Structures are given as C-alpha cells and as structure tokens.
Amino acid sequence: MRLLSIADETNSPPASLPDDPAQGSPGMAGVLGGTEIAIAYKIGYVLNFYREPSFRRIETEFGITRPEIVTLIVLNYREGVTASDICEFSGHLKANISRGILALEKKGLLRREADAADRRRQFLFMTEAGRALYARYIPMLREREKAMLACLTAAERRSFERILDKLAAHVPDWAAAGEL
Amino acid sequence: MRLLSIADETNSPPASLPDDPAQGSPGMAGVLGGTEIAIAYKIGYVLNFYREPSFRRIETEFGITRPEIVTLIVLNYREGVTASDICEFSGHLKANISRGILALEKKGLLRREADAADRRRQFLFMTEAGRALYARYIPMLREREKAMLACLTAAERRSFERILDKLAAHVPDWAAAGEL
DNA sequence: CGATAATAGTCTCATATGAGACATTACTCT
DNA sequence: AGAGTAATGTCTCATATGAGACTATTATCG
Numbered sequence: 427m428r429l430l431s432i433a434d435e436t437n438s439p440p441a442s443l444p445d446d447p448a449q450g451s452p453g454m455a456g457v458l459g460g461t462e463i464a465i466a467y468k469i470g471y472v473l474n475f476y477r478e479p480s481f482r483r484i485e486t487e488f489g490i491t492r493p494e495i496v497t498l499i500v501l502n503y504r505e506g507v508t509a510s511d512i513c514e515f516s517g518h519l520k521a522n523i524s525r526g527i528l529a530l531e532k533k534g535l536l537r538r539e540a541d542a543a544d545r546r547r548q549f550l551f552m553t554e555a556g557r558a559l560y561a562r563y564i565p566m567l568r569e570r571e572k573a574m575l576a577c578l579t580a581a582e583r584r585s586f587e588r589i590l591d592k593l594a595a596h597v598p599d600w601a602a603a604g605e606l
Numbered sequence: 607m608r609l610l611s612i613a614d615e616t617n618s619p620p621a622s623l624p625d626d627p628a629q630g631s632p633g634m635a636g637v638l639g640g641t642e643i644a645i646a647y648k649i650g651y652v653l654n655f656y657r658e659p660s661f662r663r664i665e666t667e668f669g670i671t672r673p674e675i676v677t678l679i680v681l682n683y684r685e686g687v688t689a690s691d692i693c694e695f696s697g698h699l700k701a702n703i704s705r706g707i708l709a710l711e712k713k714g715l716l717r718r719e720a721d722a723a724d725r726r727r728q729f730l731f732m733t734e735a736g737r738a739l740y741a742r743y744i745p746m747l748r749e750r751e752k753a754m755l756a757c758l759t760a761a762e763r764r765s766f767e768r769i770l771d772k773l774a775a776h777v778p779d780w781a782a783a784g785e786l
Numbered sequence: 787c788g789a790t791a792a793t794a795g796t797c798t799c800a801t802a803t804g805a806g807a808c809a810t811t812a813c814t815c816t
Numbered sequence: 817a818g819a820g821t822a823a824t825g826t827c828t829c830a831t832a833t834g835a836g837a838c839t840a841t842t843a844t845c846g
Contacts, residue, residue: 439781440694454695458774460683462744465763466751467679468770469653474697475781477650482804491832499647503640509795514620515634517654522833524795546794546841564642570780571646577776578769583645586769589762590648594638596757600750601619601655662834671802689825702803704825726811726824 439475476574484563490533493518493526497536498552498560506549508541535559619655656754664743673698673706674715678732678740681716686729688721715739 440455461467481492490498496516500507509527513520527550530536535556541547552560575583620635641647661672670678676696680687689707693700707730710716715736721727732740755763 438694439697439778454684454687454691455775457680457683457695459771461679462682463679463747463751465755465767465770466653466656466747468767468774469649470657471695471697472770472773472777473646473649473653475777476646478697479781485832486805493833499641499643500637502642503637504634507634510793511634514618515637515651517619517651517658519834520795521797521835524797525833528796544794544842548795567643567646571643573780574773574776575645576780577772582769582772585765587639587645587648589758589766589769590645590652591639592757592762593652593754594648595635596754597652597655598619600753600756601659665802666835673803690823699804700825701805701827704827705803708826724812724824728825 472574476570480567480570483566488559488563490535490559491522491526491529493522494530494535495563497523497526497530497550498556499564501536501550501552501556502560502564505551508547508549510547512550530556652754656750660747660750663746668739668743670713670715670739671702671706671709673702674710675743677703677706677710677730678715678736679744681730681732681736682740682744685731688727688729690727692730710736 458464458468458471481495484495485491496518497512500512500516509520509523512518512523516523527536527538531538533555535553537551537553538548539551541549578586638644638648638651661675664675665671676698677692680692680696689700689703692698693703696703707716707718711718713735715733717731717733718728719731721729758766
C-alpha cells in the first residue's frame, strides 16, 4: 500500500520481460542488453526504478530534495564532513549540495561549524530533527533495496557487492582525467 | 581532452579512496559501503559519475535532453515502438518521454506513424538525421562505459552482466506492486 | 613577499524535469 | 448499448537541477 504509490502510472516497469516478436507488440526486453552501452543501460534501468521513484516519494512526503536526502544519508554515516566531501562521495554537483545544505540548515535539520584550519570550509552535523527525519525515510529505502535484491542468491549478492566495490574504487581512474 | 570536460570542477570523484581516519580529513571512502543502503548507494555512485556527466555533455553539445537521448538509444535498438514502450524499458516518466519525442520530431530527428489498431498510439522511427545524431554521441558513451568497466576481469564482467540481467528481469516483481 | 591560481561555498538565471490535468480512444461490465 | 474505468499521449504550471559567475580564503610559484 505504502509502496504502491511509488511507481504508479507514470513510471511502470514492464509487466514481464519477454522478447518474443511473435507477441502483438514487438518484444522490448531485448533492449536492455541490446543497446550499445548494455551494461551502463542496465545499471541505469535498475536504478531508475529504485532511486528515482524513491527519491520522488521522499521529496513529496518530506519536502526535501535529492541533495538534501543524500546529504543526510552521508551525515548519518559520518558527521563533521564538508560539502566537498559529500560531492566527492555522492557524485552530486556542488551547487546542488550547497543548496541542499542551506535548505537543511534553514529547516533546522543540520548545523554548520567553520573549520578553524581553513576558513572556507564548514563541518556539517545533523541535528536531532535531522536524525529523526532520516530515520523516517531510510526504512523505505532499505526495504526497496532489499526487494530489488531479493532475486539474487547469497553468492550472487556477495559477488555483486565485490564487483561494485571494485567499480566504485576505480571511478577516480576514469571519471575525471581525460581518457584521450 | 574531449572527456576532460565531462567531469570537471563541479562533480569530481575523490582523488583516491582511502578510509584511513589518520589522514587529515576523515576518510570518506567507507561511506560507499557504510550507508544503510550500501548496494543501492554504490550503484548510484558509479552511475552518477558515468551517466550524469555524460548526459550533461550530450545535452550541451547536441542540444538534446535526457529523454531525447534515451529515446534515440531505444530506437536504435528497435524502431516502430511506442512512447509507452520507451517509458517501460527505460524507467523514464511518460511526460518527459512524450516531451522528448515531440522535440525530436520538431528537430527532424524522429517521425511518427499512428497505429491503425489503436488510434491513441504512435509508432516511432528515427530519421536519417536522427540516426546521424545518435552516431555522433554514442561513441563517447561507449568509450566511457568501457573505461568504467576496465577494472574488471573478464570473469567478473560476465558475472556482473549475469547478475544485472537477473536484477533487470526482476524489476517488475517489486517496482510496481506494493510490497506491503 | 607579491602575484597568480585554485578552492570552498553561495548566488542568479535558464532550463530540464515532475505533478497533475486533460482530450481522445479503448476496454470492461451490467 | 451505455456507463464507468483505464490507457495513450500532450499540455500547463511549479519546482528541482545545472551553468556559470561571484566573493572570500588558501595554496603555489618565482
């Protein structure tokens, strides 16, 4: 019921994934592996159904935007970090993170302390209200993650995590420096 | 050089991924596996550095938005599909896909044909110009995908693909129906 | 030490995206 | 057959996001 509204009419996954052109409509499941960027496309596909509707729901229900959502997630892991840290470890743009931080502060969900060693920087901390808000939206994200991964065996899941770790650690190797 | 501008100043991955608090700034790499939605977060992290800057680049360089980019990618795989098909197999919202289709048509990159069996529906086809545009942006996406995956062994890559296939096929099981 | 470059975070403006309404068409049920 | 419901794609309006400029601070270089 609660999750029913997440992926309503506007963003529905296919009812099933056949790729049999003999069906009325030409089968489309093959597109997932058939694009020229098959792996990236599939990652995006899965994530589009997980992250986008989830974040939209949180935004509607709690009135916080993506950068705010992500900022609280990062701060839950570790407080006292800076906006730049959050940008680096989320892949979000600094203007958006900055805007999110200001919004959270305005809502009393976050506080800032200047870094004595570098007056440009600020350490960020969740307030109790921020912590409480985080606690309200994270269970849904966890449940949906669990549902998303339910189809994997324990071994597959471990393998997937290991590979993801590897991909994540490797990001700095290709994501900033020119590849040409 | 060409890719250098993709993940410029505003969206930089960490220079490295240490998680050693002994360093000046508390290590942050642990956040990737330390959030309460570790796998989803990591997927998003990797994709944030792949897809978001790539799409932003294409948008700037070719003047087409995400829904337009994705529409051409899907049509490259198979023409004659409908807007709904694209929504289903991309995870994008119908209003955005619709808007993208109209924009592509206006730019002469796509044409539409009514479905005789259902007057609400339209089959979509790339024009030659659309095909040419696709051919201009897809190599960069491919190259970046390749770079993203360069750290994996062949076996890891196969395993990753198999698991992604499984996750993708499983999406309809949890992404629409309520899980409660 | 002074000039220059880089960094951290914020701001303004433009534009893409999302919510929900809408018209048309198709389907279902009595 | 007709009413009610659902599906398809488009539109309007609101809002989130992105580009680039900006100020203050810090780092680097000769």
